[in-house]
Amino acid sequence: MRSLFLLIVVILCFLSAHAEAQPDVNRWTLSEPNSISWKPAGNLPHHDHIEMSGKYISAVIRYGVNDDFSYSISRDIVWPMLRTIPNNTHASLTRTFNLDPVKLTTINKRLVQHEHVDEILLNGRINVKSSLTDGIKLVRTLFPATALPLFGEKYELTNTGNKASVIEIPEIRILAKTNPSEGVDGSYTLSVQSSHYGTFVLKPGDSISFYLSISGTKGGQDTCHPDIEKELNYRNALLSEFNENLILETPDTLLNRTFAFAKIRAAESIYQTKGGPLHGPGGLSYYAAIWANDQAEYINPFFPYLGYSYGIESAVNAYRHFARFMNPEYNPIPSSIIAEGTDTWNGAGDRGDAAMIAYGASRFALSLGNRDAAERLWPLIEWCLEYNKRKLNPQGVVSSKSDELEGRFPSGTANLCTSSLYYDALVSASCLGQSLKEDKKQILRYKAEAVALKTNIAKYFGAKVMGYDTYRYYEGNEKLRAWICIPLTVNILDRKQATINALFSPELWTEDGLASQAGDKTFWDRSTLYALRGVFAAGETKRGLKYLRYYSNRRLLGEHVPYPVEAYPEGGQRHLSAESGLYCRIYTEGLFGIRPVALNSFTITPQLPDEWNFMRIKKVHGFEKEFDLEVVREGKNIRLSVTCDGKTLFNKLSGNGEIQTIKF
DSSP: OHHHHHHHHHHHHHHHHHHTTOOOOOSOEEETTTEEEEOOOSSOOEEEEEEEEOSSOEEEEEEEEOTTSOEEEEEEEEEEEEEBSSOSTTOEEEEEEOOOGGGGOEETTEEOOOOEEEEEEESSSEEEEEEOSTTEEEEEEEEEOSSSSEEEEEEEEEEOSSSOEEEEEOOOEEEEEOOGGGBTTSOOEEEEEEESOEEEEEOTTOEEEEEEEEEEEOTTOOOSSOOHHHHHHHHHHHHHHHHTSSEEEOSOHHHHHHHHHHHHHHHHOEEEETTEEEEOOBTTTBOSOEEIIIIIIIIGGGHHHHTOHHHHHHHHHHHHHHHTTOOTTOOOOOSEEEGGGTEEEOTTOOOSHHHHHHHHHHHHHHHHOOHHHHHHHHHHHHHHHHHHHHTBOTTSSBOOSOOTTTTSSOOOSSOHHHHHHHHHHHHHHHHHHHHTTOOHHHHHHHHHHHHHHHHHHHHHHEEEETTEEEEOSSTTOOSOBGGGGHHHHTTOOTTHHHHHHHHTSTTTEETTEEBSBTTOOOEEHHHHHHHHHHHHHTTOHHHHHHHHHHHHHHHHHSSSOSSOOOEESGGGSOOOSHHHHHHHHIIIIIISOOEEEETTEEEEOOOOOTTOSEEEEEEEEETTEEEEEEEEEETTEEEEEEEETTEEEEEEEEOTTOOEEEEO
16 A cells, blocks of 8 residues: 555656646647637637737737637727827727628528638638538638728638529628717717628639728728728738748747747737827727836837837837936836827836836847937936936835836835846946947946946845745745746846746746746736746756747647737736737847847847757847847857848857857
8 A cells, every 4th residue: 555655646746747837738720821720629619819909900809619610709999099088098999899791691592690610810810711501611801900990801702512602792881970078089980881792693613702891080080991902911011021020940830930929919019199109008908108117128129129110110209208207306207108198197106117218228229229219218218227326225226116016916115126127227228328439437337336236136135035045026025926037137147046946836837827926826927928038048948948838839829829918817818019029038038148238239148948959030130230140059069150131240159058249
C-alpha cells in the first residue's frame, strides 16, 4: 500500500508540474492566408466577440454558432465623433444592430429558414462560410470602413447545385434620427441599407453578391450610397500594409501569426477627431481620447518600428495634447484627455502619469529618429522629469496617489511601477539630450539621477515577499503583485531570478496569465505582456518561450480570440488596442532586445531561444530607415546581421545575449 501511495504521489506531482503553461485544446486553427479558422464540429453552442476599428467607427461583433449549427450575429457599433451629452469619456454614440439580411432572403420562393455554418475565418475581417438550401453556399464578409463612418457587410451567394435557383434579395432601408437634445452636434442619423437587391436567376456555378451598410452621420455628412466593395478593398489594402511591415519570422508559426494579428489591433484603433488623430483603447468605452498609460506609455513607442505613418502621427499628436497641460507650478498632467481633445479626466488623481509620459515620449522620439519631432517633444520630457524629481519622497523614490490600476488594488504612497518608469525615462532622456546637443550638465544630472534612483529602488522596494526575494510593490505590501515584472523591462536585473520565479509561481500564474495580486482571480493582460517582455530581456528564454507559447495559443486559438485582452472580470476581456502593441514589444524589445540610444542608433541584445536556430524581423522601421534583422545560430554562438537599403550594415558572430550597437 505504501508503494502504491508513493506512486500516486509521484504521478500527481508529475501531472501538476506539466499542467502549468500547457496549451488548451484549441477551438481554432491556423489557416492561410494570414487567417485563423474554426470549423464547427461539436462543442456547441459557442459565441465570442471581437472588436474592429476604422478612422470614424468601431464595432464589437458578437457572433457565434448555435447548437443546431445556425449562425447568430449582433453588432455593437460605436461612432466616436458623434458625441453625446454629457460629453465625457464614454460619450460616443453607440447602438446595437441584430438585423440578419440572410433571414429576409428568398431561395426558390422560400425564406431562408436555416443557415448551417461550415467555417468562420478571422483575418482583420470576419468571414463566415455557410450552407443554405438548394445547394446555395454563402460567404459573409464583415469589416469596418477605413475612412467612412460605416460598417460594411458583403454577402456572396454561389450555386453549387445542379439546377438554377431564383434568389430574391430584399431592399433594406432603415433610417433613424437621435434626439437632438442628447447630441453635442444635435441629431444624428443612423442608416441601415442594402445594395444590389432584386430578383436573380442563379445558374449552377454562378455567384452574386449583395451588401449591407450601417452608418452614422451628423449634419453635413452623407454616406447614403456607399460602395461597400470599394470600402472592402480599402480595408484589405490597410491590412496588407500592416502585414508587409515589421514581419516576424521564427520557427514557431503560432508566434508569427499571433504577432501578425496583434499588429492589426494595435494599429487600426485610431480615430480622426477634431483634435487630430487619437489612438483609442476601444471596448465600447474608450474612444476619441488618450491616456498616459495606454497611448503615451504602451503603444506610442511601438509605432516607429511598424512604420505606420498614421500611427506615428497619432503618437506625436498625443504628446502634443499632454504638453498643453505643462505648468510652472508643476501640478499633475491629466491622466486622460477626452472628448476629441476638448476636455480632461483626472478621476484617479496622479497615477504616475508624468513618469508614463516621459518614459514613452523619450523612447518614441529616439526610435523615430526625426530631429524636428524630438525637439518638439523635448520640453514635455524635461517637464515630466522635473515633475517626478519634485515627487521624490525622503527615501528617493517617486510618490503618487495611485498607479495605472487607479485604486483597484492598493499601491501605497509610492509604487514600483512609477519609479521604474521614471528611471527608464532618465536613461532615455540622457541619450536623447546627447543627440539633440542639449546642455551637458543637464544630461550628466539625468545620468546621475538614474544611478541614484536605481539604488533607491533596490533599497525601498527590494524585499522578500511570500518567500521570494523580489520586490514589494509598495511599502507594507505583503502579497506578490504582477507589476514586480517592471524592473526587468527597464534593465534592472538585480533580483531577476527570484522575480522570474515569483512571476511563474502558482501564487501569481493562472490559466490566463498573471493574476494582478496573489490569491485574486483578477487579471490584466498588460502585466502579463510586460512580464514576458522582461523575462526575455533578462535572458530567461527557456521559460519565457514556454509561457509565451501558452499565452499566444490561448489568445489566438482558444475560446476568446484573436487578440490580447484588457482584463477579467472587469470589462469581460475586451480587445483593447494598446495591449496588442505590448504583445509586439515582447519581440522587438524582449527577444531582440532593441533599445534606442540615439536618433540614429540602437543597441540590440538578441536572446535566441535554445529551441530555435534563427529569428528575423523584416522591414523594421525607425531611425528614419527601413532595415532587416536576422539572428542565426552558428554552433554555440549566434550571428547577428543587419541589412539596410540592400547593404549589410552589421554582421558579427557573438555569444547569445551579448549587447551590440547598430548605428546608421
